[in-house]
Amino acid sequence: MAKAKSAFVCTECGAEYRKWQGQCSSCNEWNTLSEVRLASARPGGGTTATGRAGYAGDLSRDVVDLSNVDLSEVPRLSSTFSEFDRVLGGGLVPGSAVLLGGNPGAGKSTLLLQTACKLAQQRRILYVTGEESLSQVAMRAHRLQLPTSGLKMLAETSVETILAVAEREKPEILVIDSIQTMHLEDISSAPGGVAQVRESAAALTRFAKQTNTVLLLVGHVTKDGTLAGPKVLEHMIDASLLLEGGADSRFRTLRGQKNRFGAVNELGVFAMLEQGLKEVKNPSAIFLSRQEEQAPGSLVMVVWEGTRPILVEVQALVDESALGNPRRVAVGVDQNRLAMLLAVLNRHGGLFTGDQDVFLNVVGGVKVLETSADLAVLLAVVSSLQNRALPKELVVFGEVGLSGEIRPVPSGQERIAEAAKHGFLRAIVPRANAPKQSPKGMEVIAVDKLSDALEAL
Numbered sequence: 278m279a280k281a282k283s284a285f286v287c288t289e290c291g292a293e294y295r296k297w298q299g300q301c302s303s304c305n306e307w308n309t310l311s312e313v314r315l316a317s318a319r320p321g322g323g324t325t326a327t328g329r330a331g332y333a334g335d336l337s338r339d340v341v342d343l344s345n346v347d348l349s350e351v352p353r354l355s356s357t358f359s360e361f362d363r364v365l366g367g368g369l370v371p372g373s374a375v376l377l378g379g380n381p382g383a384g385k386s387t388l389l390l391q392t393a394c395k396l397a398q399q400r401r402i403l404y405v406t407g408e409e410s411l412s413q414v415a416m417r418a419h420r421l422q423l424p425t426s427g428l429k430m431l432a433e434t435s436v437e438t439i440l441a442v443a444e445r446e447k448p449e450i451l452v453i454d455s456i457q458t459m460h461l462e463d464i465s466s467a468p469g470g471v472a473q474v475r476e477s478a479a480a481l482t483r484f485a486k487q488t489n490t491v492l493l494l495v496g497h498v499t500k501d502g503t504l505a506g507p508k509v510l511e512h513m514i515d516a517s518l519l520l521e522g523g524a525d526s527r528f529r530t531l532r533g534q535k536n537r538f539g540a541v542n543e544l545g546v547f548a549m550l551e552q553g554l555k556e557v558k559n560p561s562a563i564f565l566s567r568q569e570e571q572a573p574g575s576l577v578m579v580v581w582e583g584t585r586p587i588l589v590e591v592q593a594l595v596d597e598s599a600l601g602n603p604r605r606v607a608v609g610v611d612q613n614r615l616a617m618l619l620a621v622l623n624r625h626g627g628l629f630t631g632d633q634d635v636f637l638n639v640v641g642g643v644k645v646l647e648t649s650a651d652l653a654v655l656l657a658v659v660s661s662l663q664n665r666a667l668p669k670e671l672v673v674f675g676e677v678g679l680s681g682e683i684r685p686v687p688s689g690q691e692r693i694a695e696a697a698k699h700g701f702l703r704a705i706v707p708r709a710n711a712p713k714q715s716p717k718g719m720e721v722i723a724v725d726k727l728s729d730a731l732e733a734l
Contacts, residue, residue, distance in 0.1 A: 283312050285312055287304065290304040290306075297310055297312070313475070351370055354396070355368045356392045357395040360531065360546060360556040364532070366536055372489045373485070378517070380498055384529055384547070384549055384553075387554055388553075390404070391553050393428055394424050395423070401429070401447065402428055402449065403446050404430050405433060405453050407432075408455060409432075415430075437462055440484055443488075451491065451492050456481075457497050474510060478513055521642070528548055528549070528557070528642070529546070531547065546560040561588040573661050573666045574658070575590060575591075575666070576657040576673060577589070577653075578653035586688065590641075592640060592657065597634070603630075603632060603633055604635070605635050606634075606635070617679070621677055625726070625728065626659070626731055633662065648676040649675065656731075671704070671705070674706060689710025693716065693719070693721060694716060703720045705724060705733055708725050
C-alpha cells in the first residue's frame with residue numbers, strides 16, 4: 278500500500294508545511310502546527326491546478342466575459358428574525374455557507390432551531406444534530422413552544438451519510454450542529470481535529486454550492502473567543518457570525534465578522550427569554566437603562582454598528598492608586614487606546630492621572646471597535662476625576678488625535694438624529710460633524726480641540 282501523505286497546518290493562519298517545526302513562519306506563533314493526513318484523490322474526481330482533489334469535474338470550464346455576467350440580484354430567504362437578516366445583509370442567500378460561532382450556552386442551537394422550525398412551514402429544511410439526540414432537540418422545541426411539523430431531523434456525524442440523505446431530501450436549508458462533531462471516513466484523525474474540520478466543511482460547502490442550498494454551520498470557540506479549528510475554515514465560508522453574551526446576561530449580541538453578501542461588523546441584539554431568543558427592535562433603549570440620579574463618570578455616547586447608530590453608556594472610575602504602578606482596566610474598549618487617551622488628557626487637557634487607577638466600562642457588554650468613543654471616554658474620566666456629574670441629557674462622540682484635535686467620524690448627522698430621537702437635549706460633537714441646522718429642541722456644541730470640549734462642560 279502507498280504511504281499516506283501528510284502535511285502540517287498552522288491552526289492560527291492556515292499555513293502548510295511539509296515537516297513539523299516549533300514556530301509558524303507566517304504568523305510567528307509557537308506550537309500551532311498540527312499534522313493533517315491528506316486524502317487521496319477519488320477516482321474520476323480529477324485534480325485542479327491548486328492540488329485539491331475532486332473539484333475539476335464539478336466546476337464549469339466555460340470562460341465568460343465579465344460584462345456578460347447576469348447582474349440580477351440573488352433572491353434572499355428571510356430567517357423570520359429581522360435582526361438575524363440585518364446581520365446577514367438582508368437574509369439567507371441560496372448557495373451560501375454561514376458559520377455561527379459562540380461560547381457554550383450563548384444560544385447558537387436555540388437560534389437555529391427557532392429559525393428552522395418557523396421556516397419549515399413553507400421551506401424544505403434538514404436539521405442535522407451531531408451533539409444531541411433527537412429527543413433532546415424535540416424537548417427543547419416543545420419547551421420553546423415552536424411548531425415542529427415539517428422539520429426534517431437527522432442525528433448523524435458521518436459527512437458521507439449526511440450528503441447522501443441531503444441528495445435524497447433536496448433541502449433548501451441544511452443546518453449542521455456542529456461542524457466539530459462531523460467526520461469523513463477516509464480521514465483517520467478524530468472528529469474535531471484540524472483535518473476533519475477542514476475537509477468536512479469543504480465537502481459540505483461544495484455540496485451547498487452545487488445544489489444552491491443554504492448551509493448553516495455551528496462552530497465552537499476557544500477560551501480566548503476565537504473559532505476552534507483551523508483558521509482556513511473562515512476562508513471557506515461566505516459569512517462568519519459570532520453570538521456573544523455571558524450566561525449571567527439576558528441579552529445576546531450577534532455580530533458579523535465576515536460577510537460576502539453584506540456589511541461586516543453589523544450588530545443584532547436578542548433577549549434570552551423562556552420562549553427562546555427574542556429580537557430587540559430598539560437596542561439603544563436597553564443600553565440606556567440609567568438611574569434617576571446621575572453619578573460622576575457616567576456619559577452617553579453614540580457608536581455606529583454596521584448600518585445603524587446605537588446609544589450606549591460609558592462609565593469611568595478614577596481613584597487614587599495605592600500601588601507604584603497605577604492600573605488601567607478597560608472593558609468594552611481597547612486598553613492600549615485608553616492609555617493613549619490619558620496621555621493626551623495630560624498633555625493637552627492639563628489633567629494628570631499618572632497616580633490614579635482608571636477603570637472604564639461600557640454598559641451592556643457592548644464592545645466598541647471604532648474611534649468615535651474617544652471624546653466620551655475622556656470626558657467620563659474627567660467627570661470621575663473631578664467628582665462632578667455630567668448633565669443627564671448630554672451625548673458625546675468624536676475621535677481624539679494625539680495633538681488634542683477632535684476629528685470627525687462617519688455618519689455624524691445620523692448619530693445626532695438618533696440622540697435627538699431618544700430625548701437628548703445637548704450634544705458635543707466634532708465641528709465637521711455639526712449640522713447646519715440642529716434638530717428641534719437640541720443644542721449642538723461643535724468643538725475643534727480637547728480644551729474646547731472641556732470648556733463646554
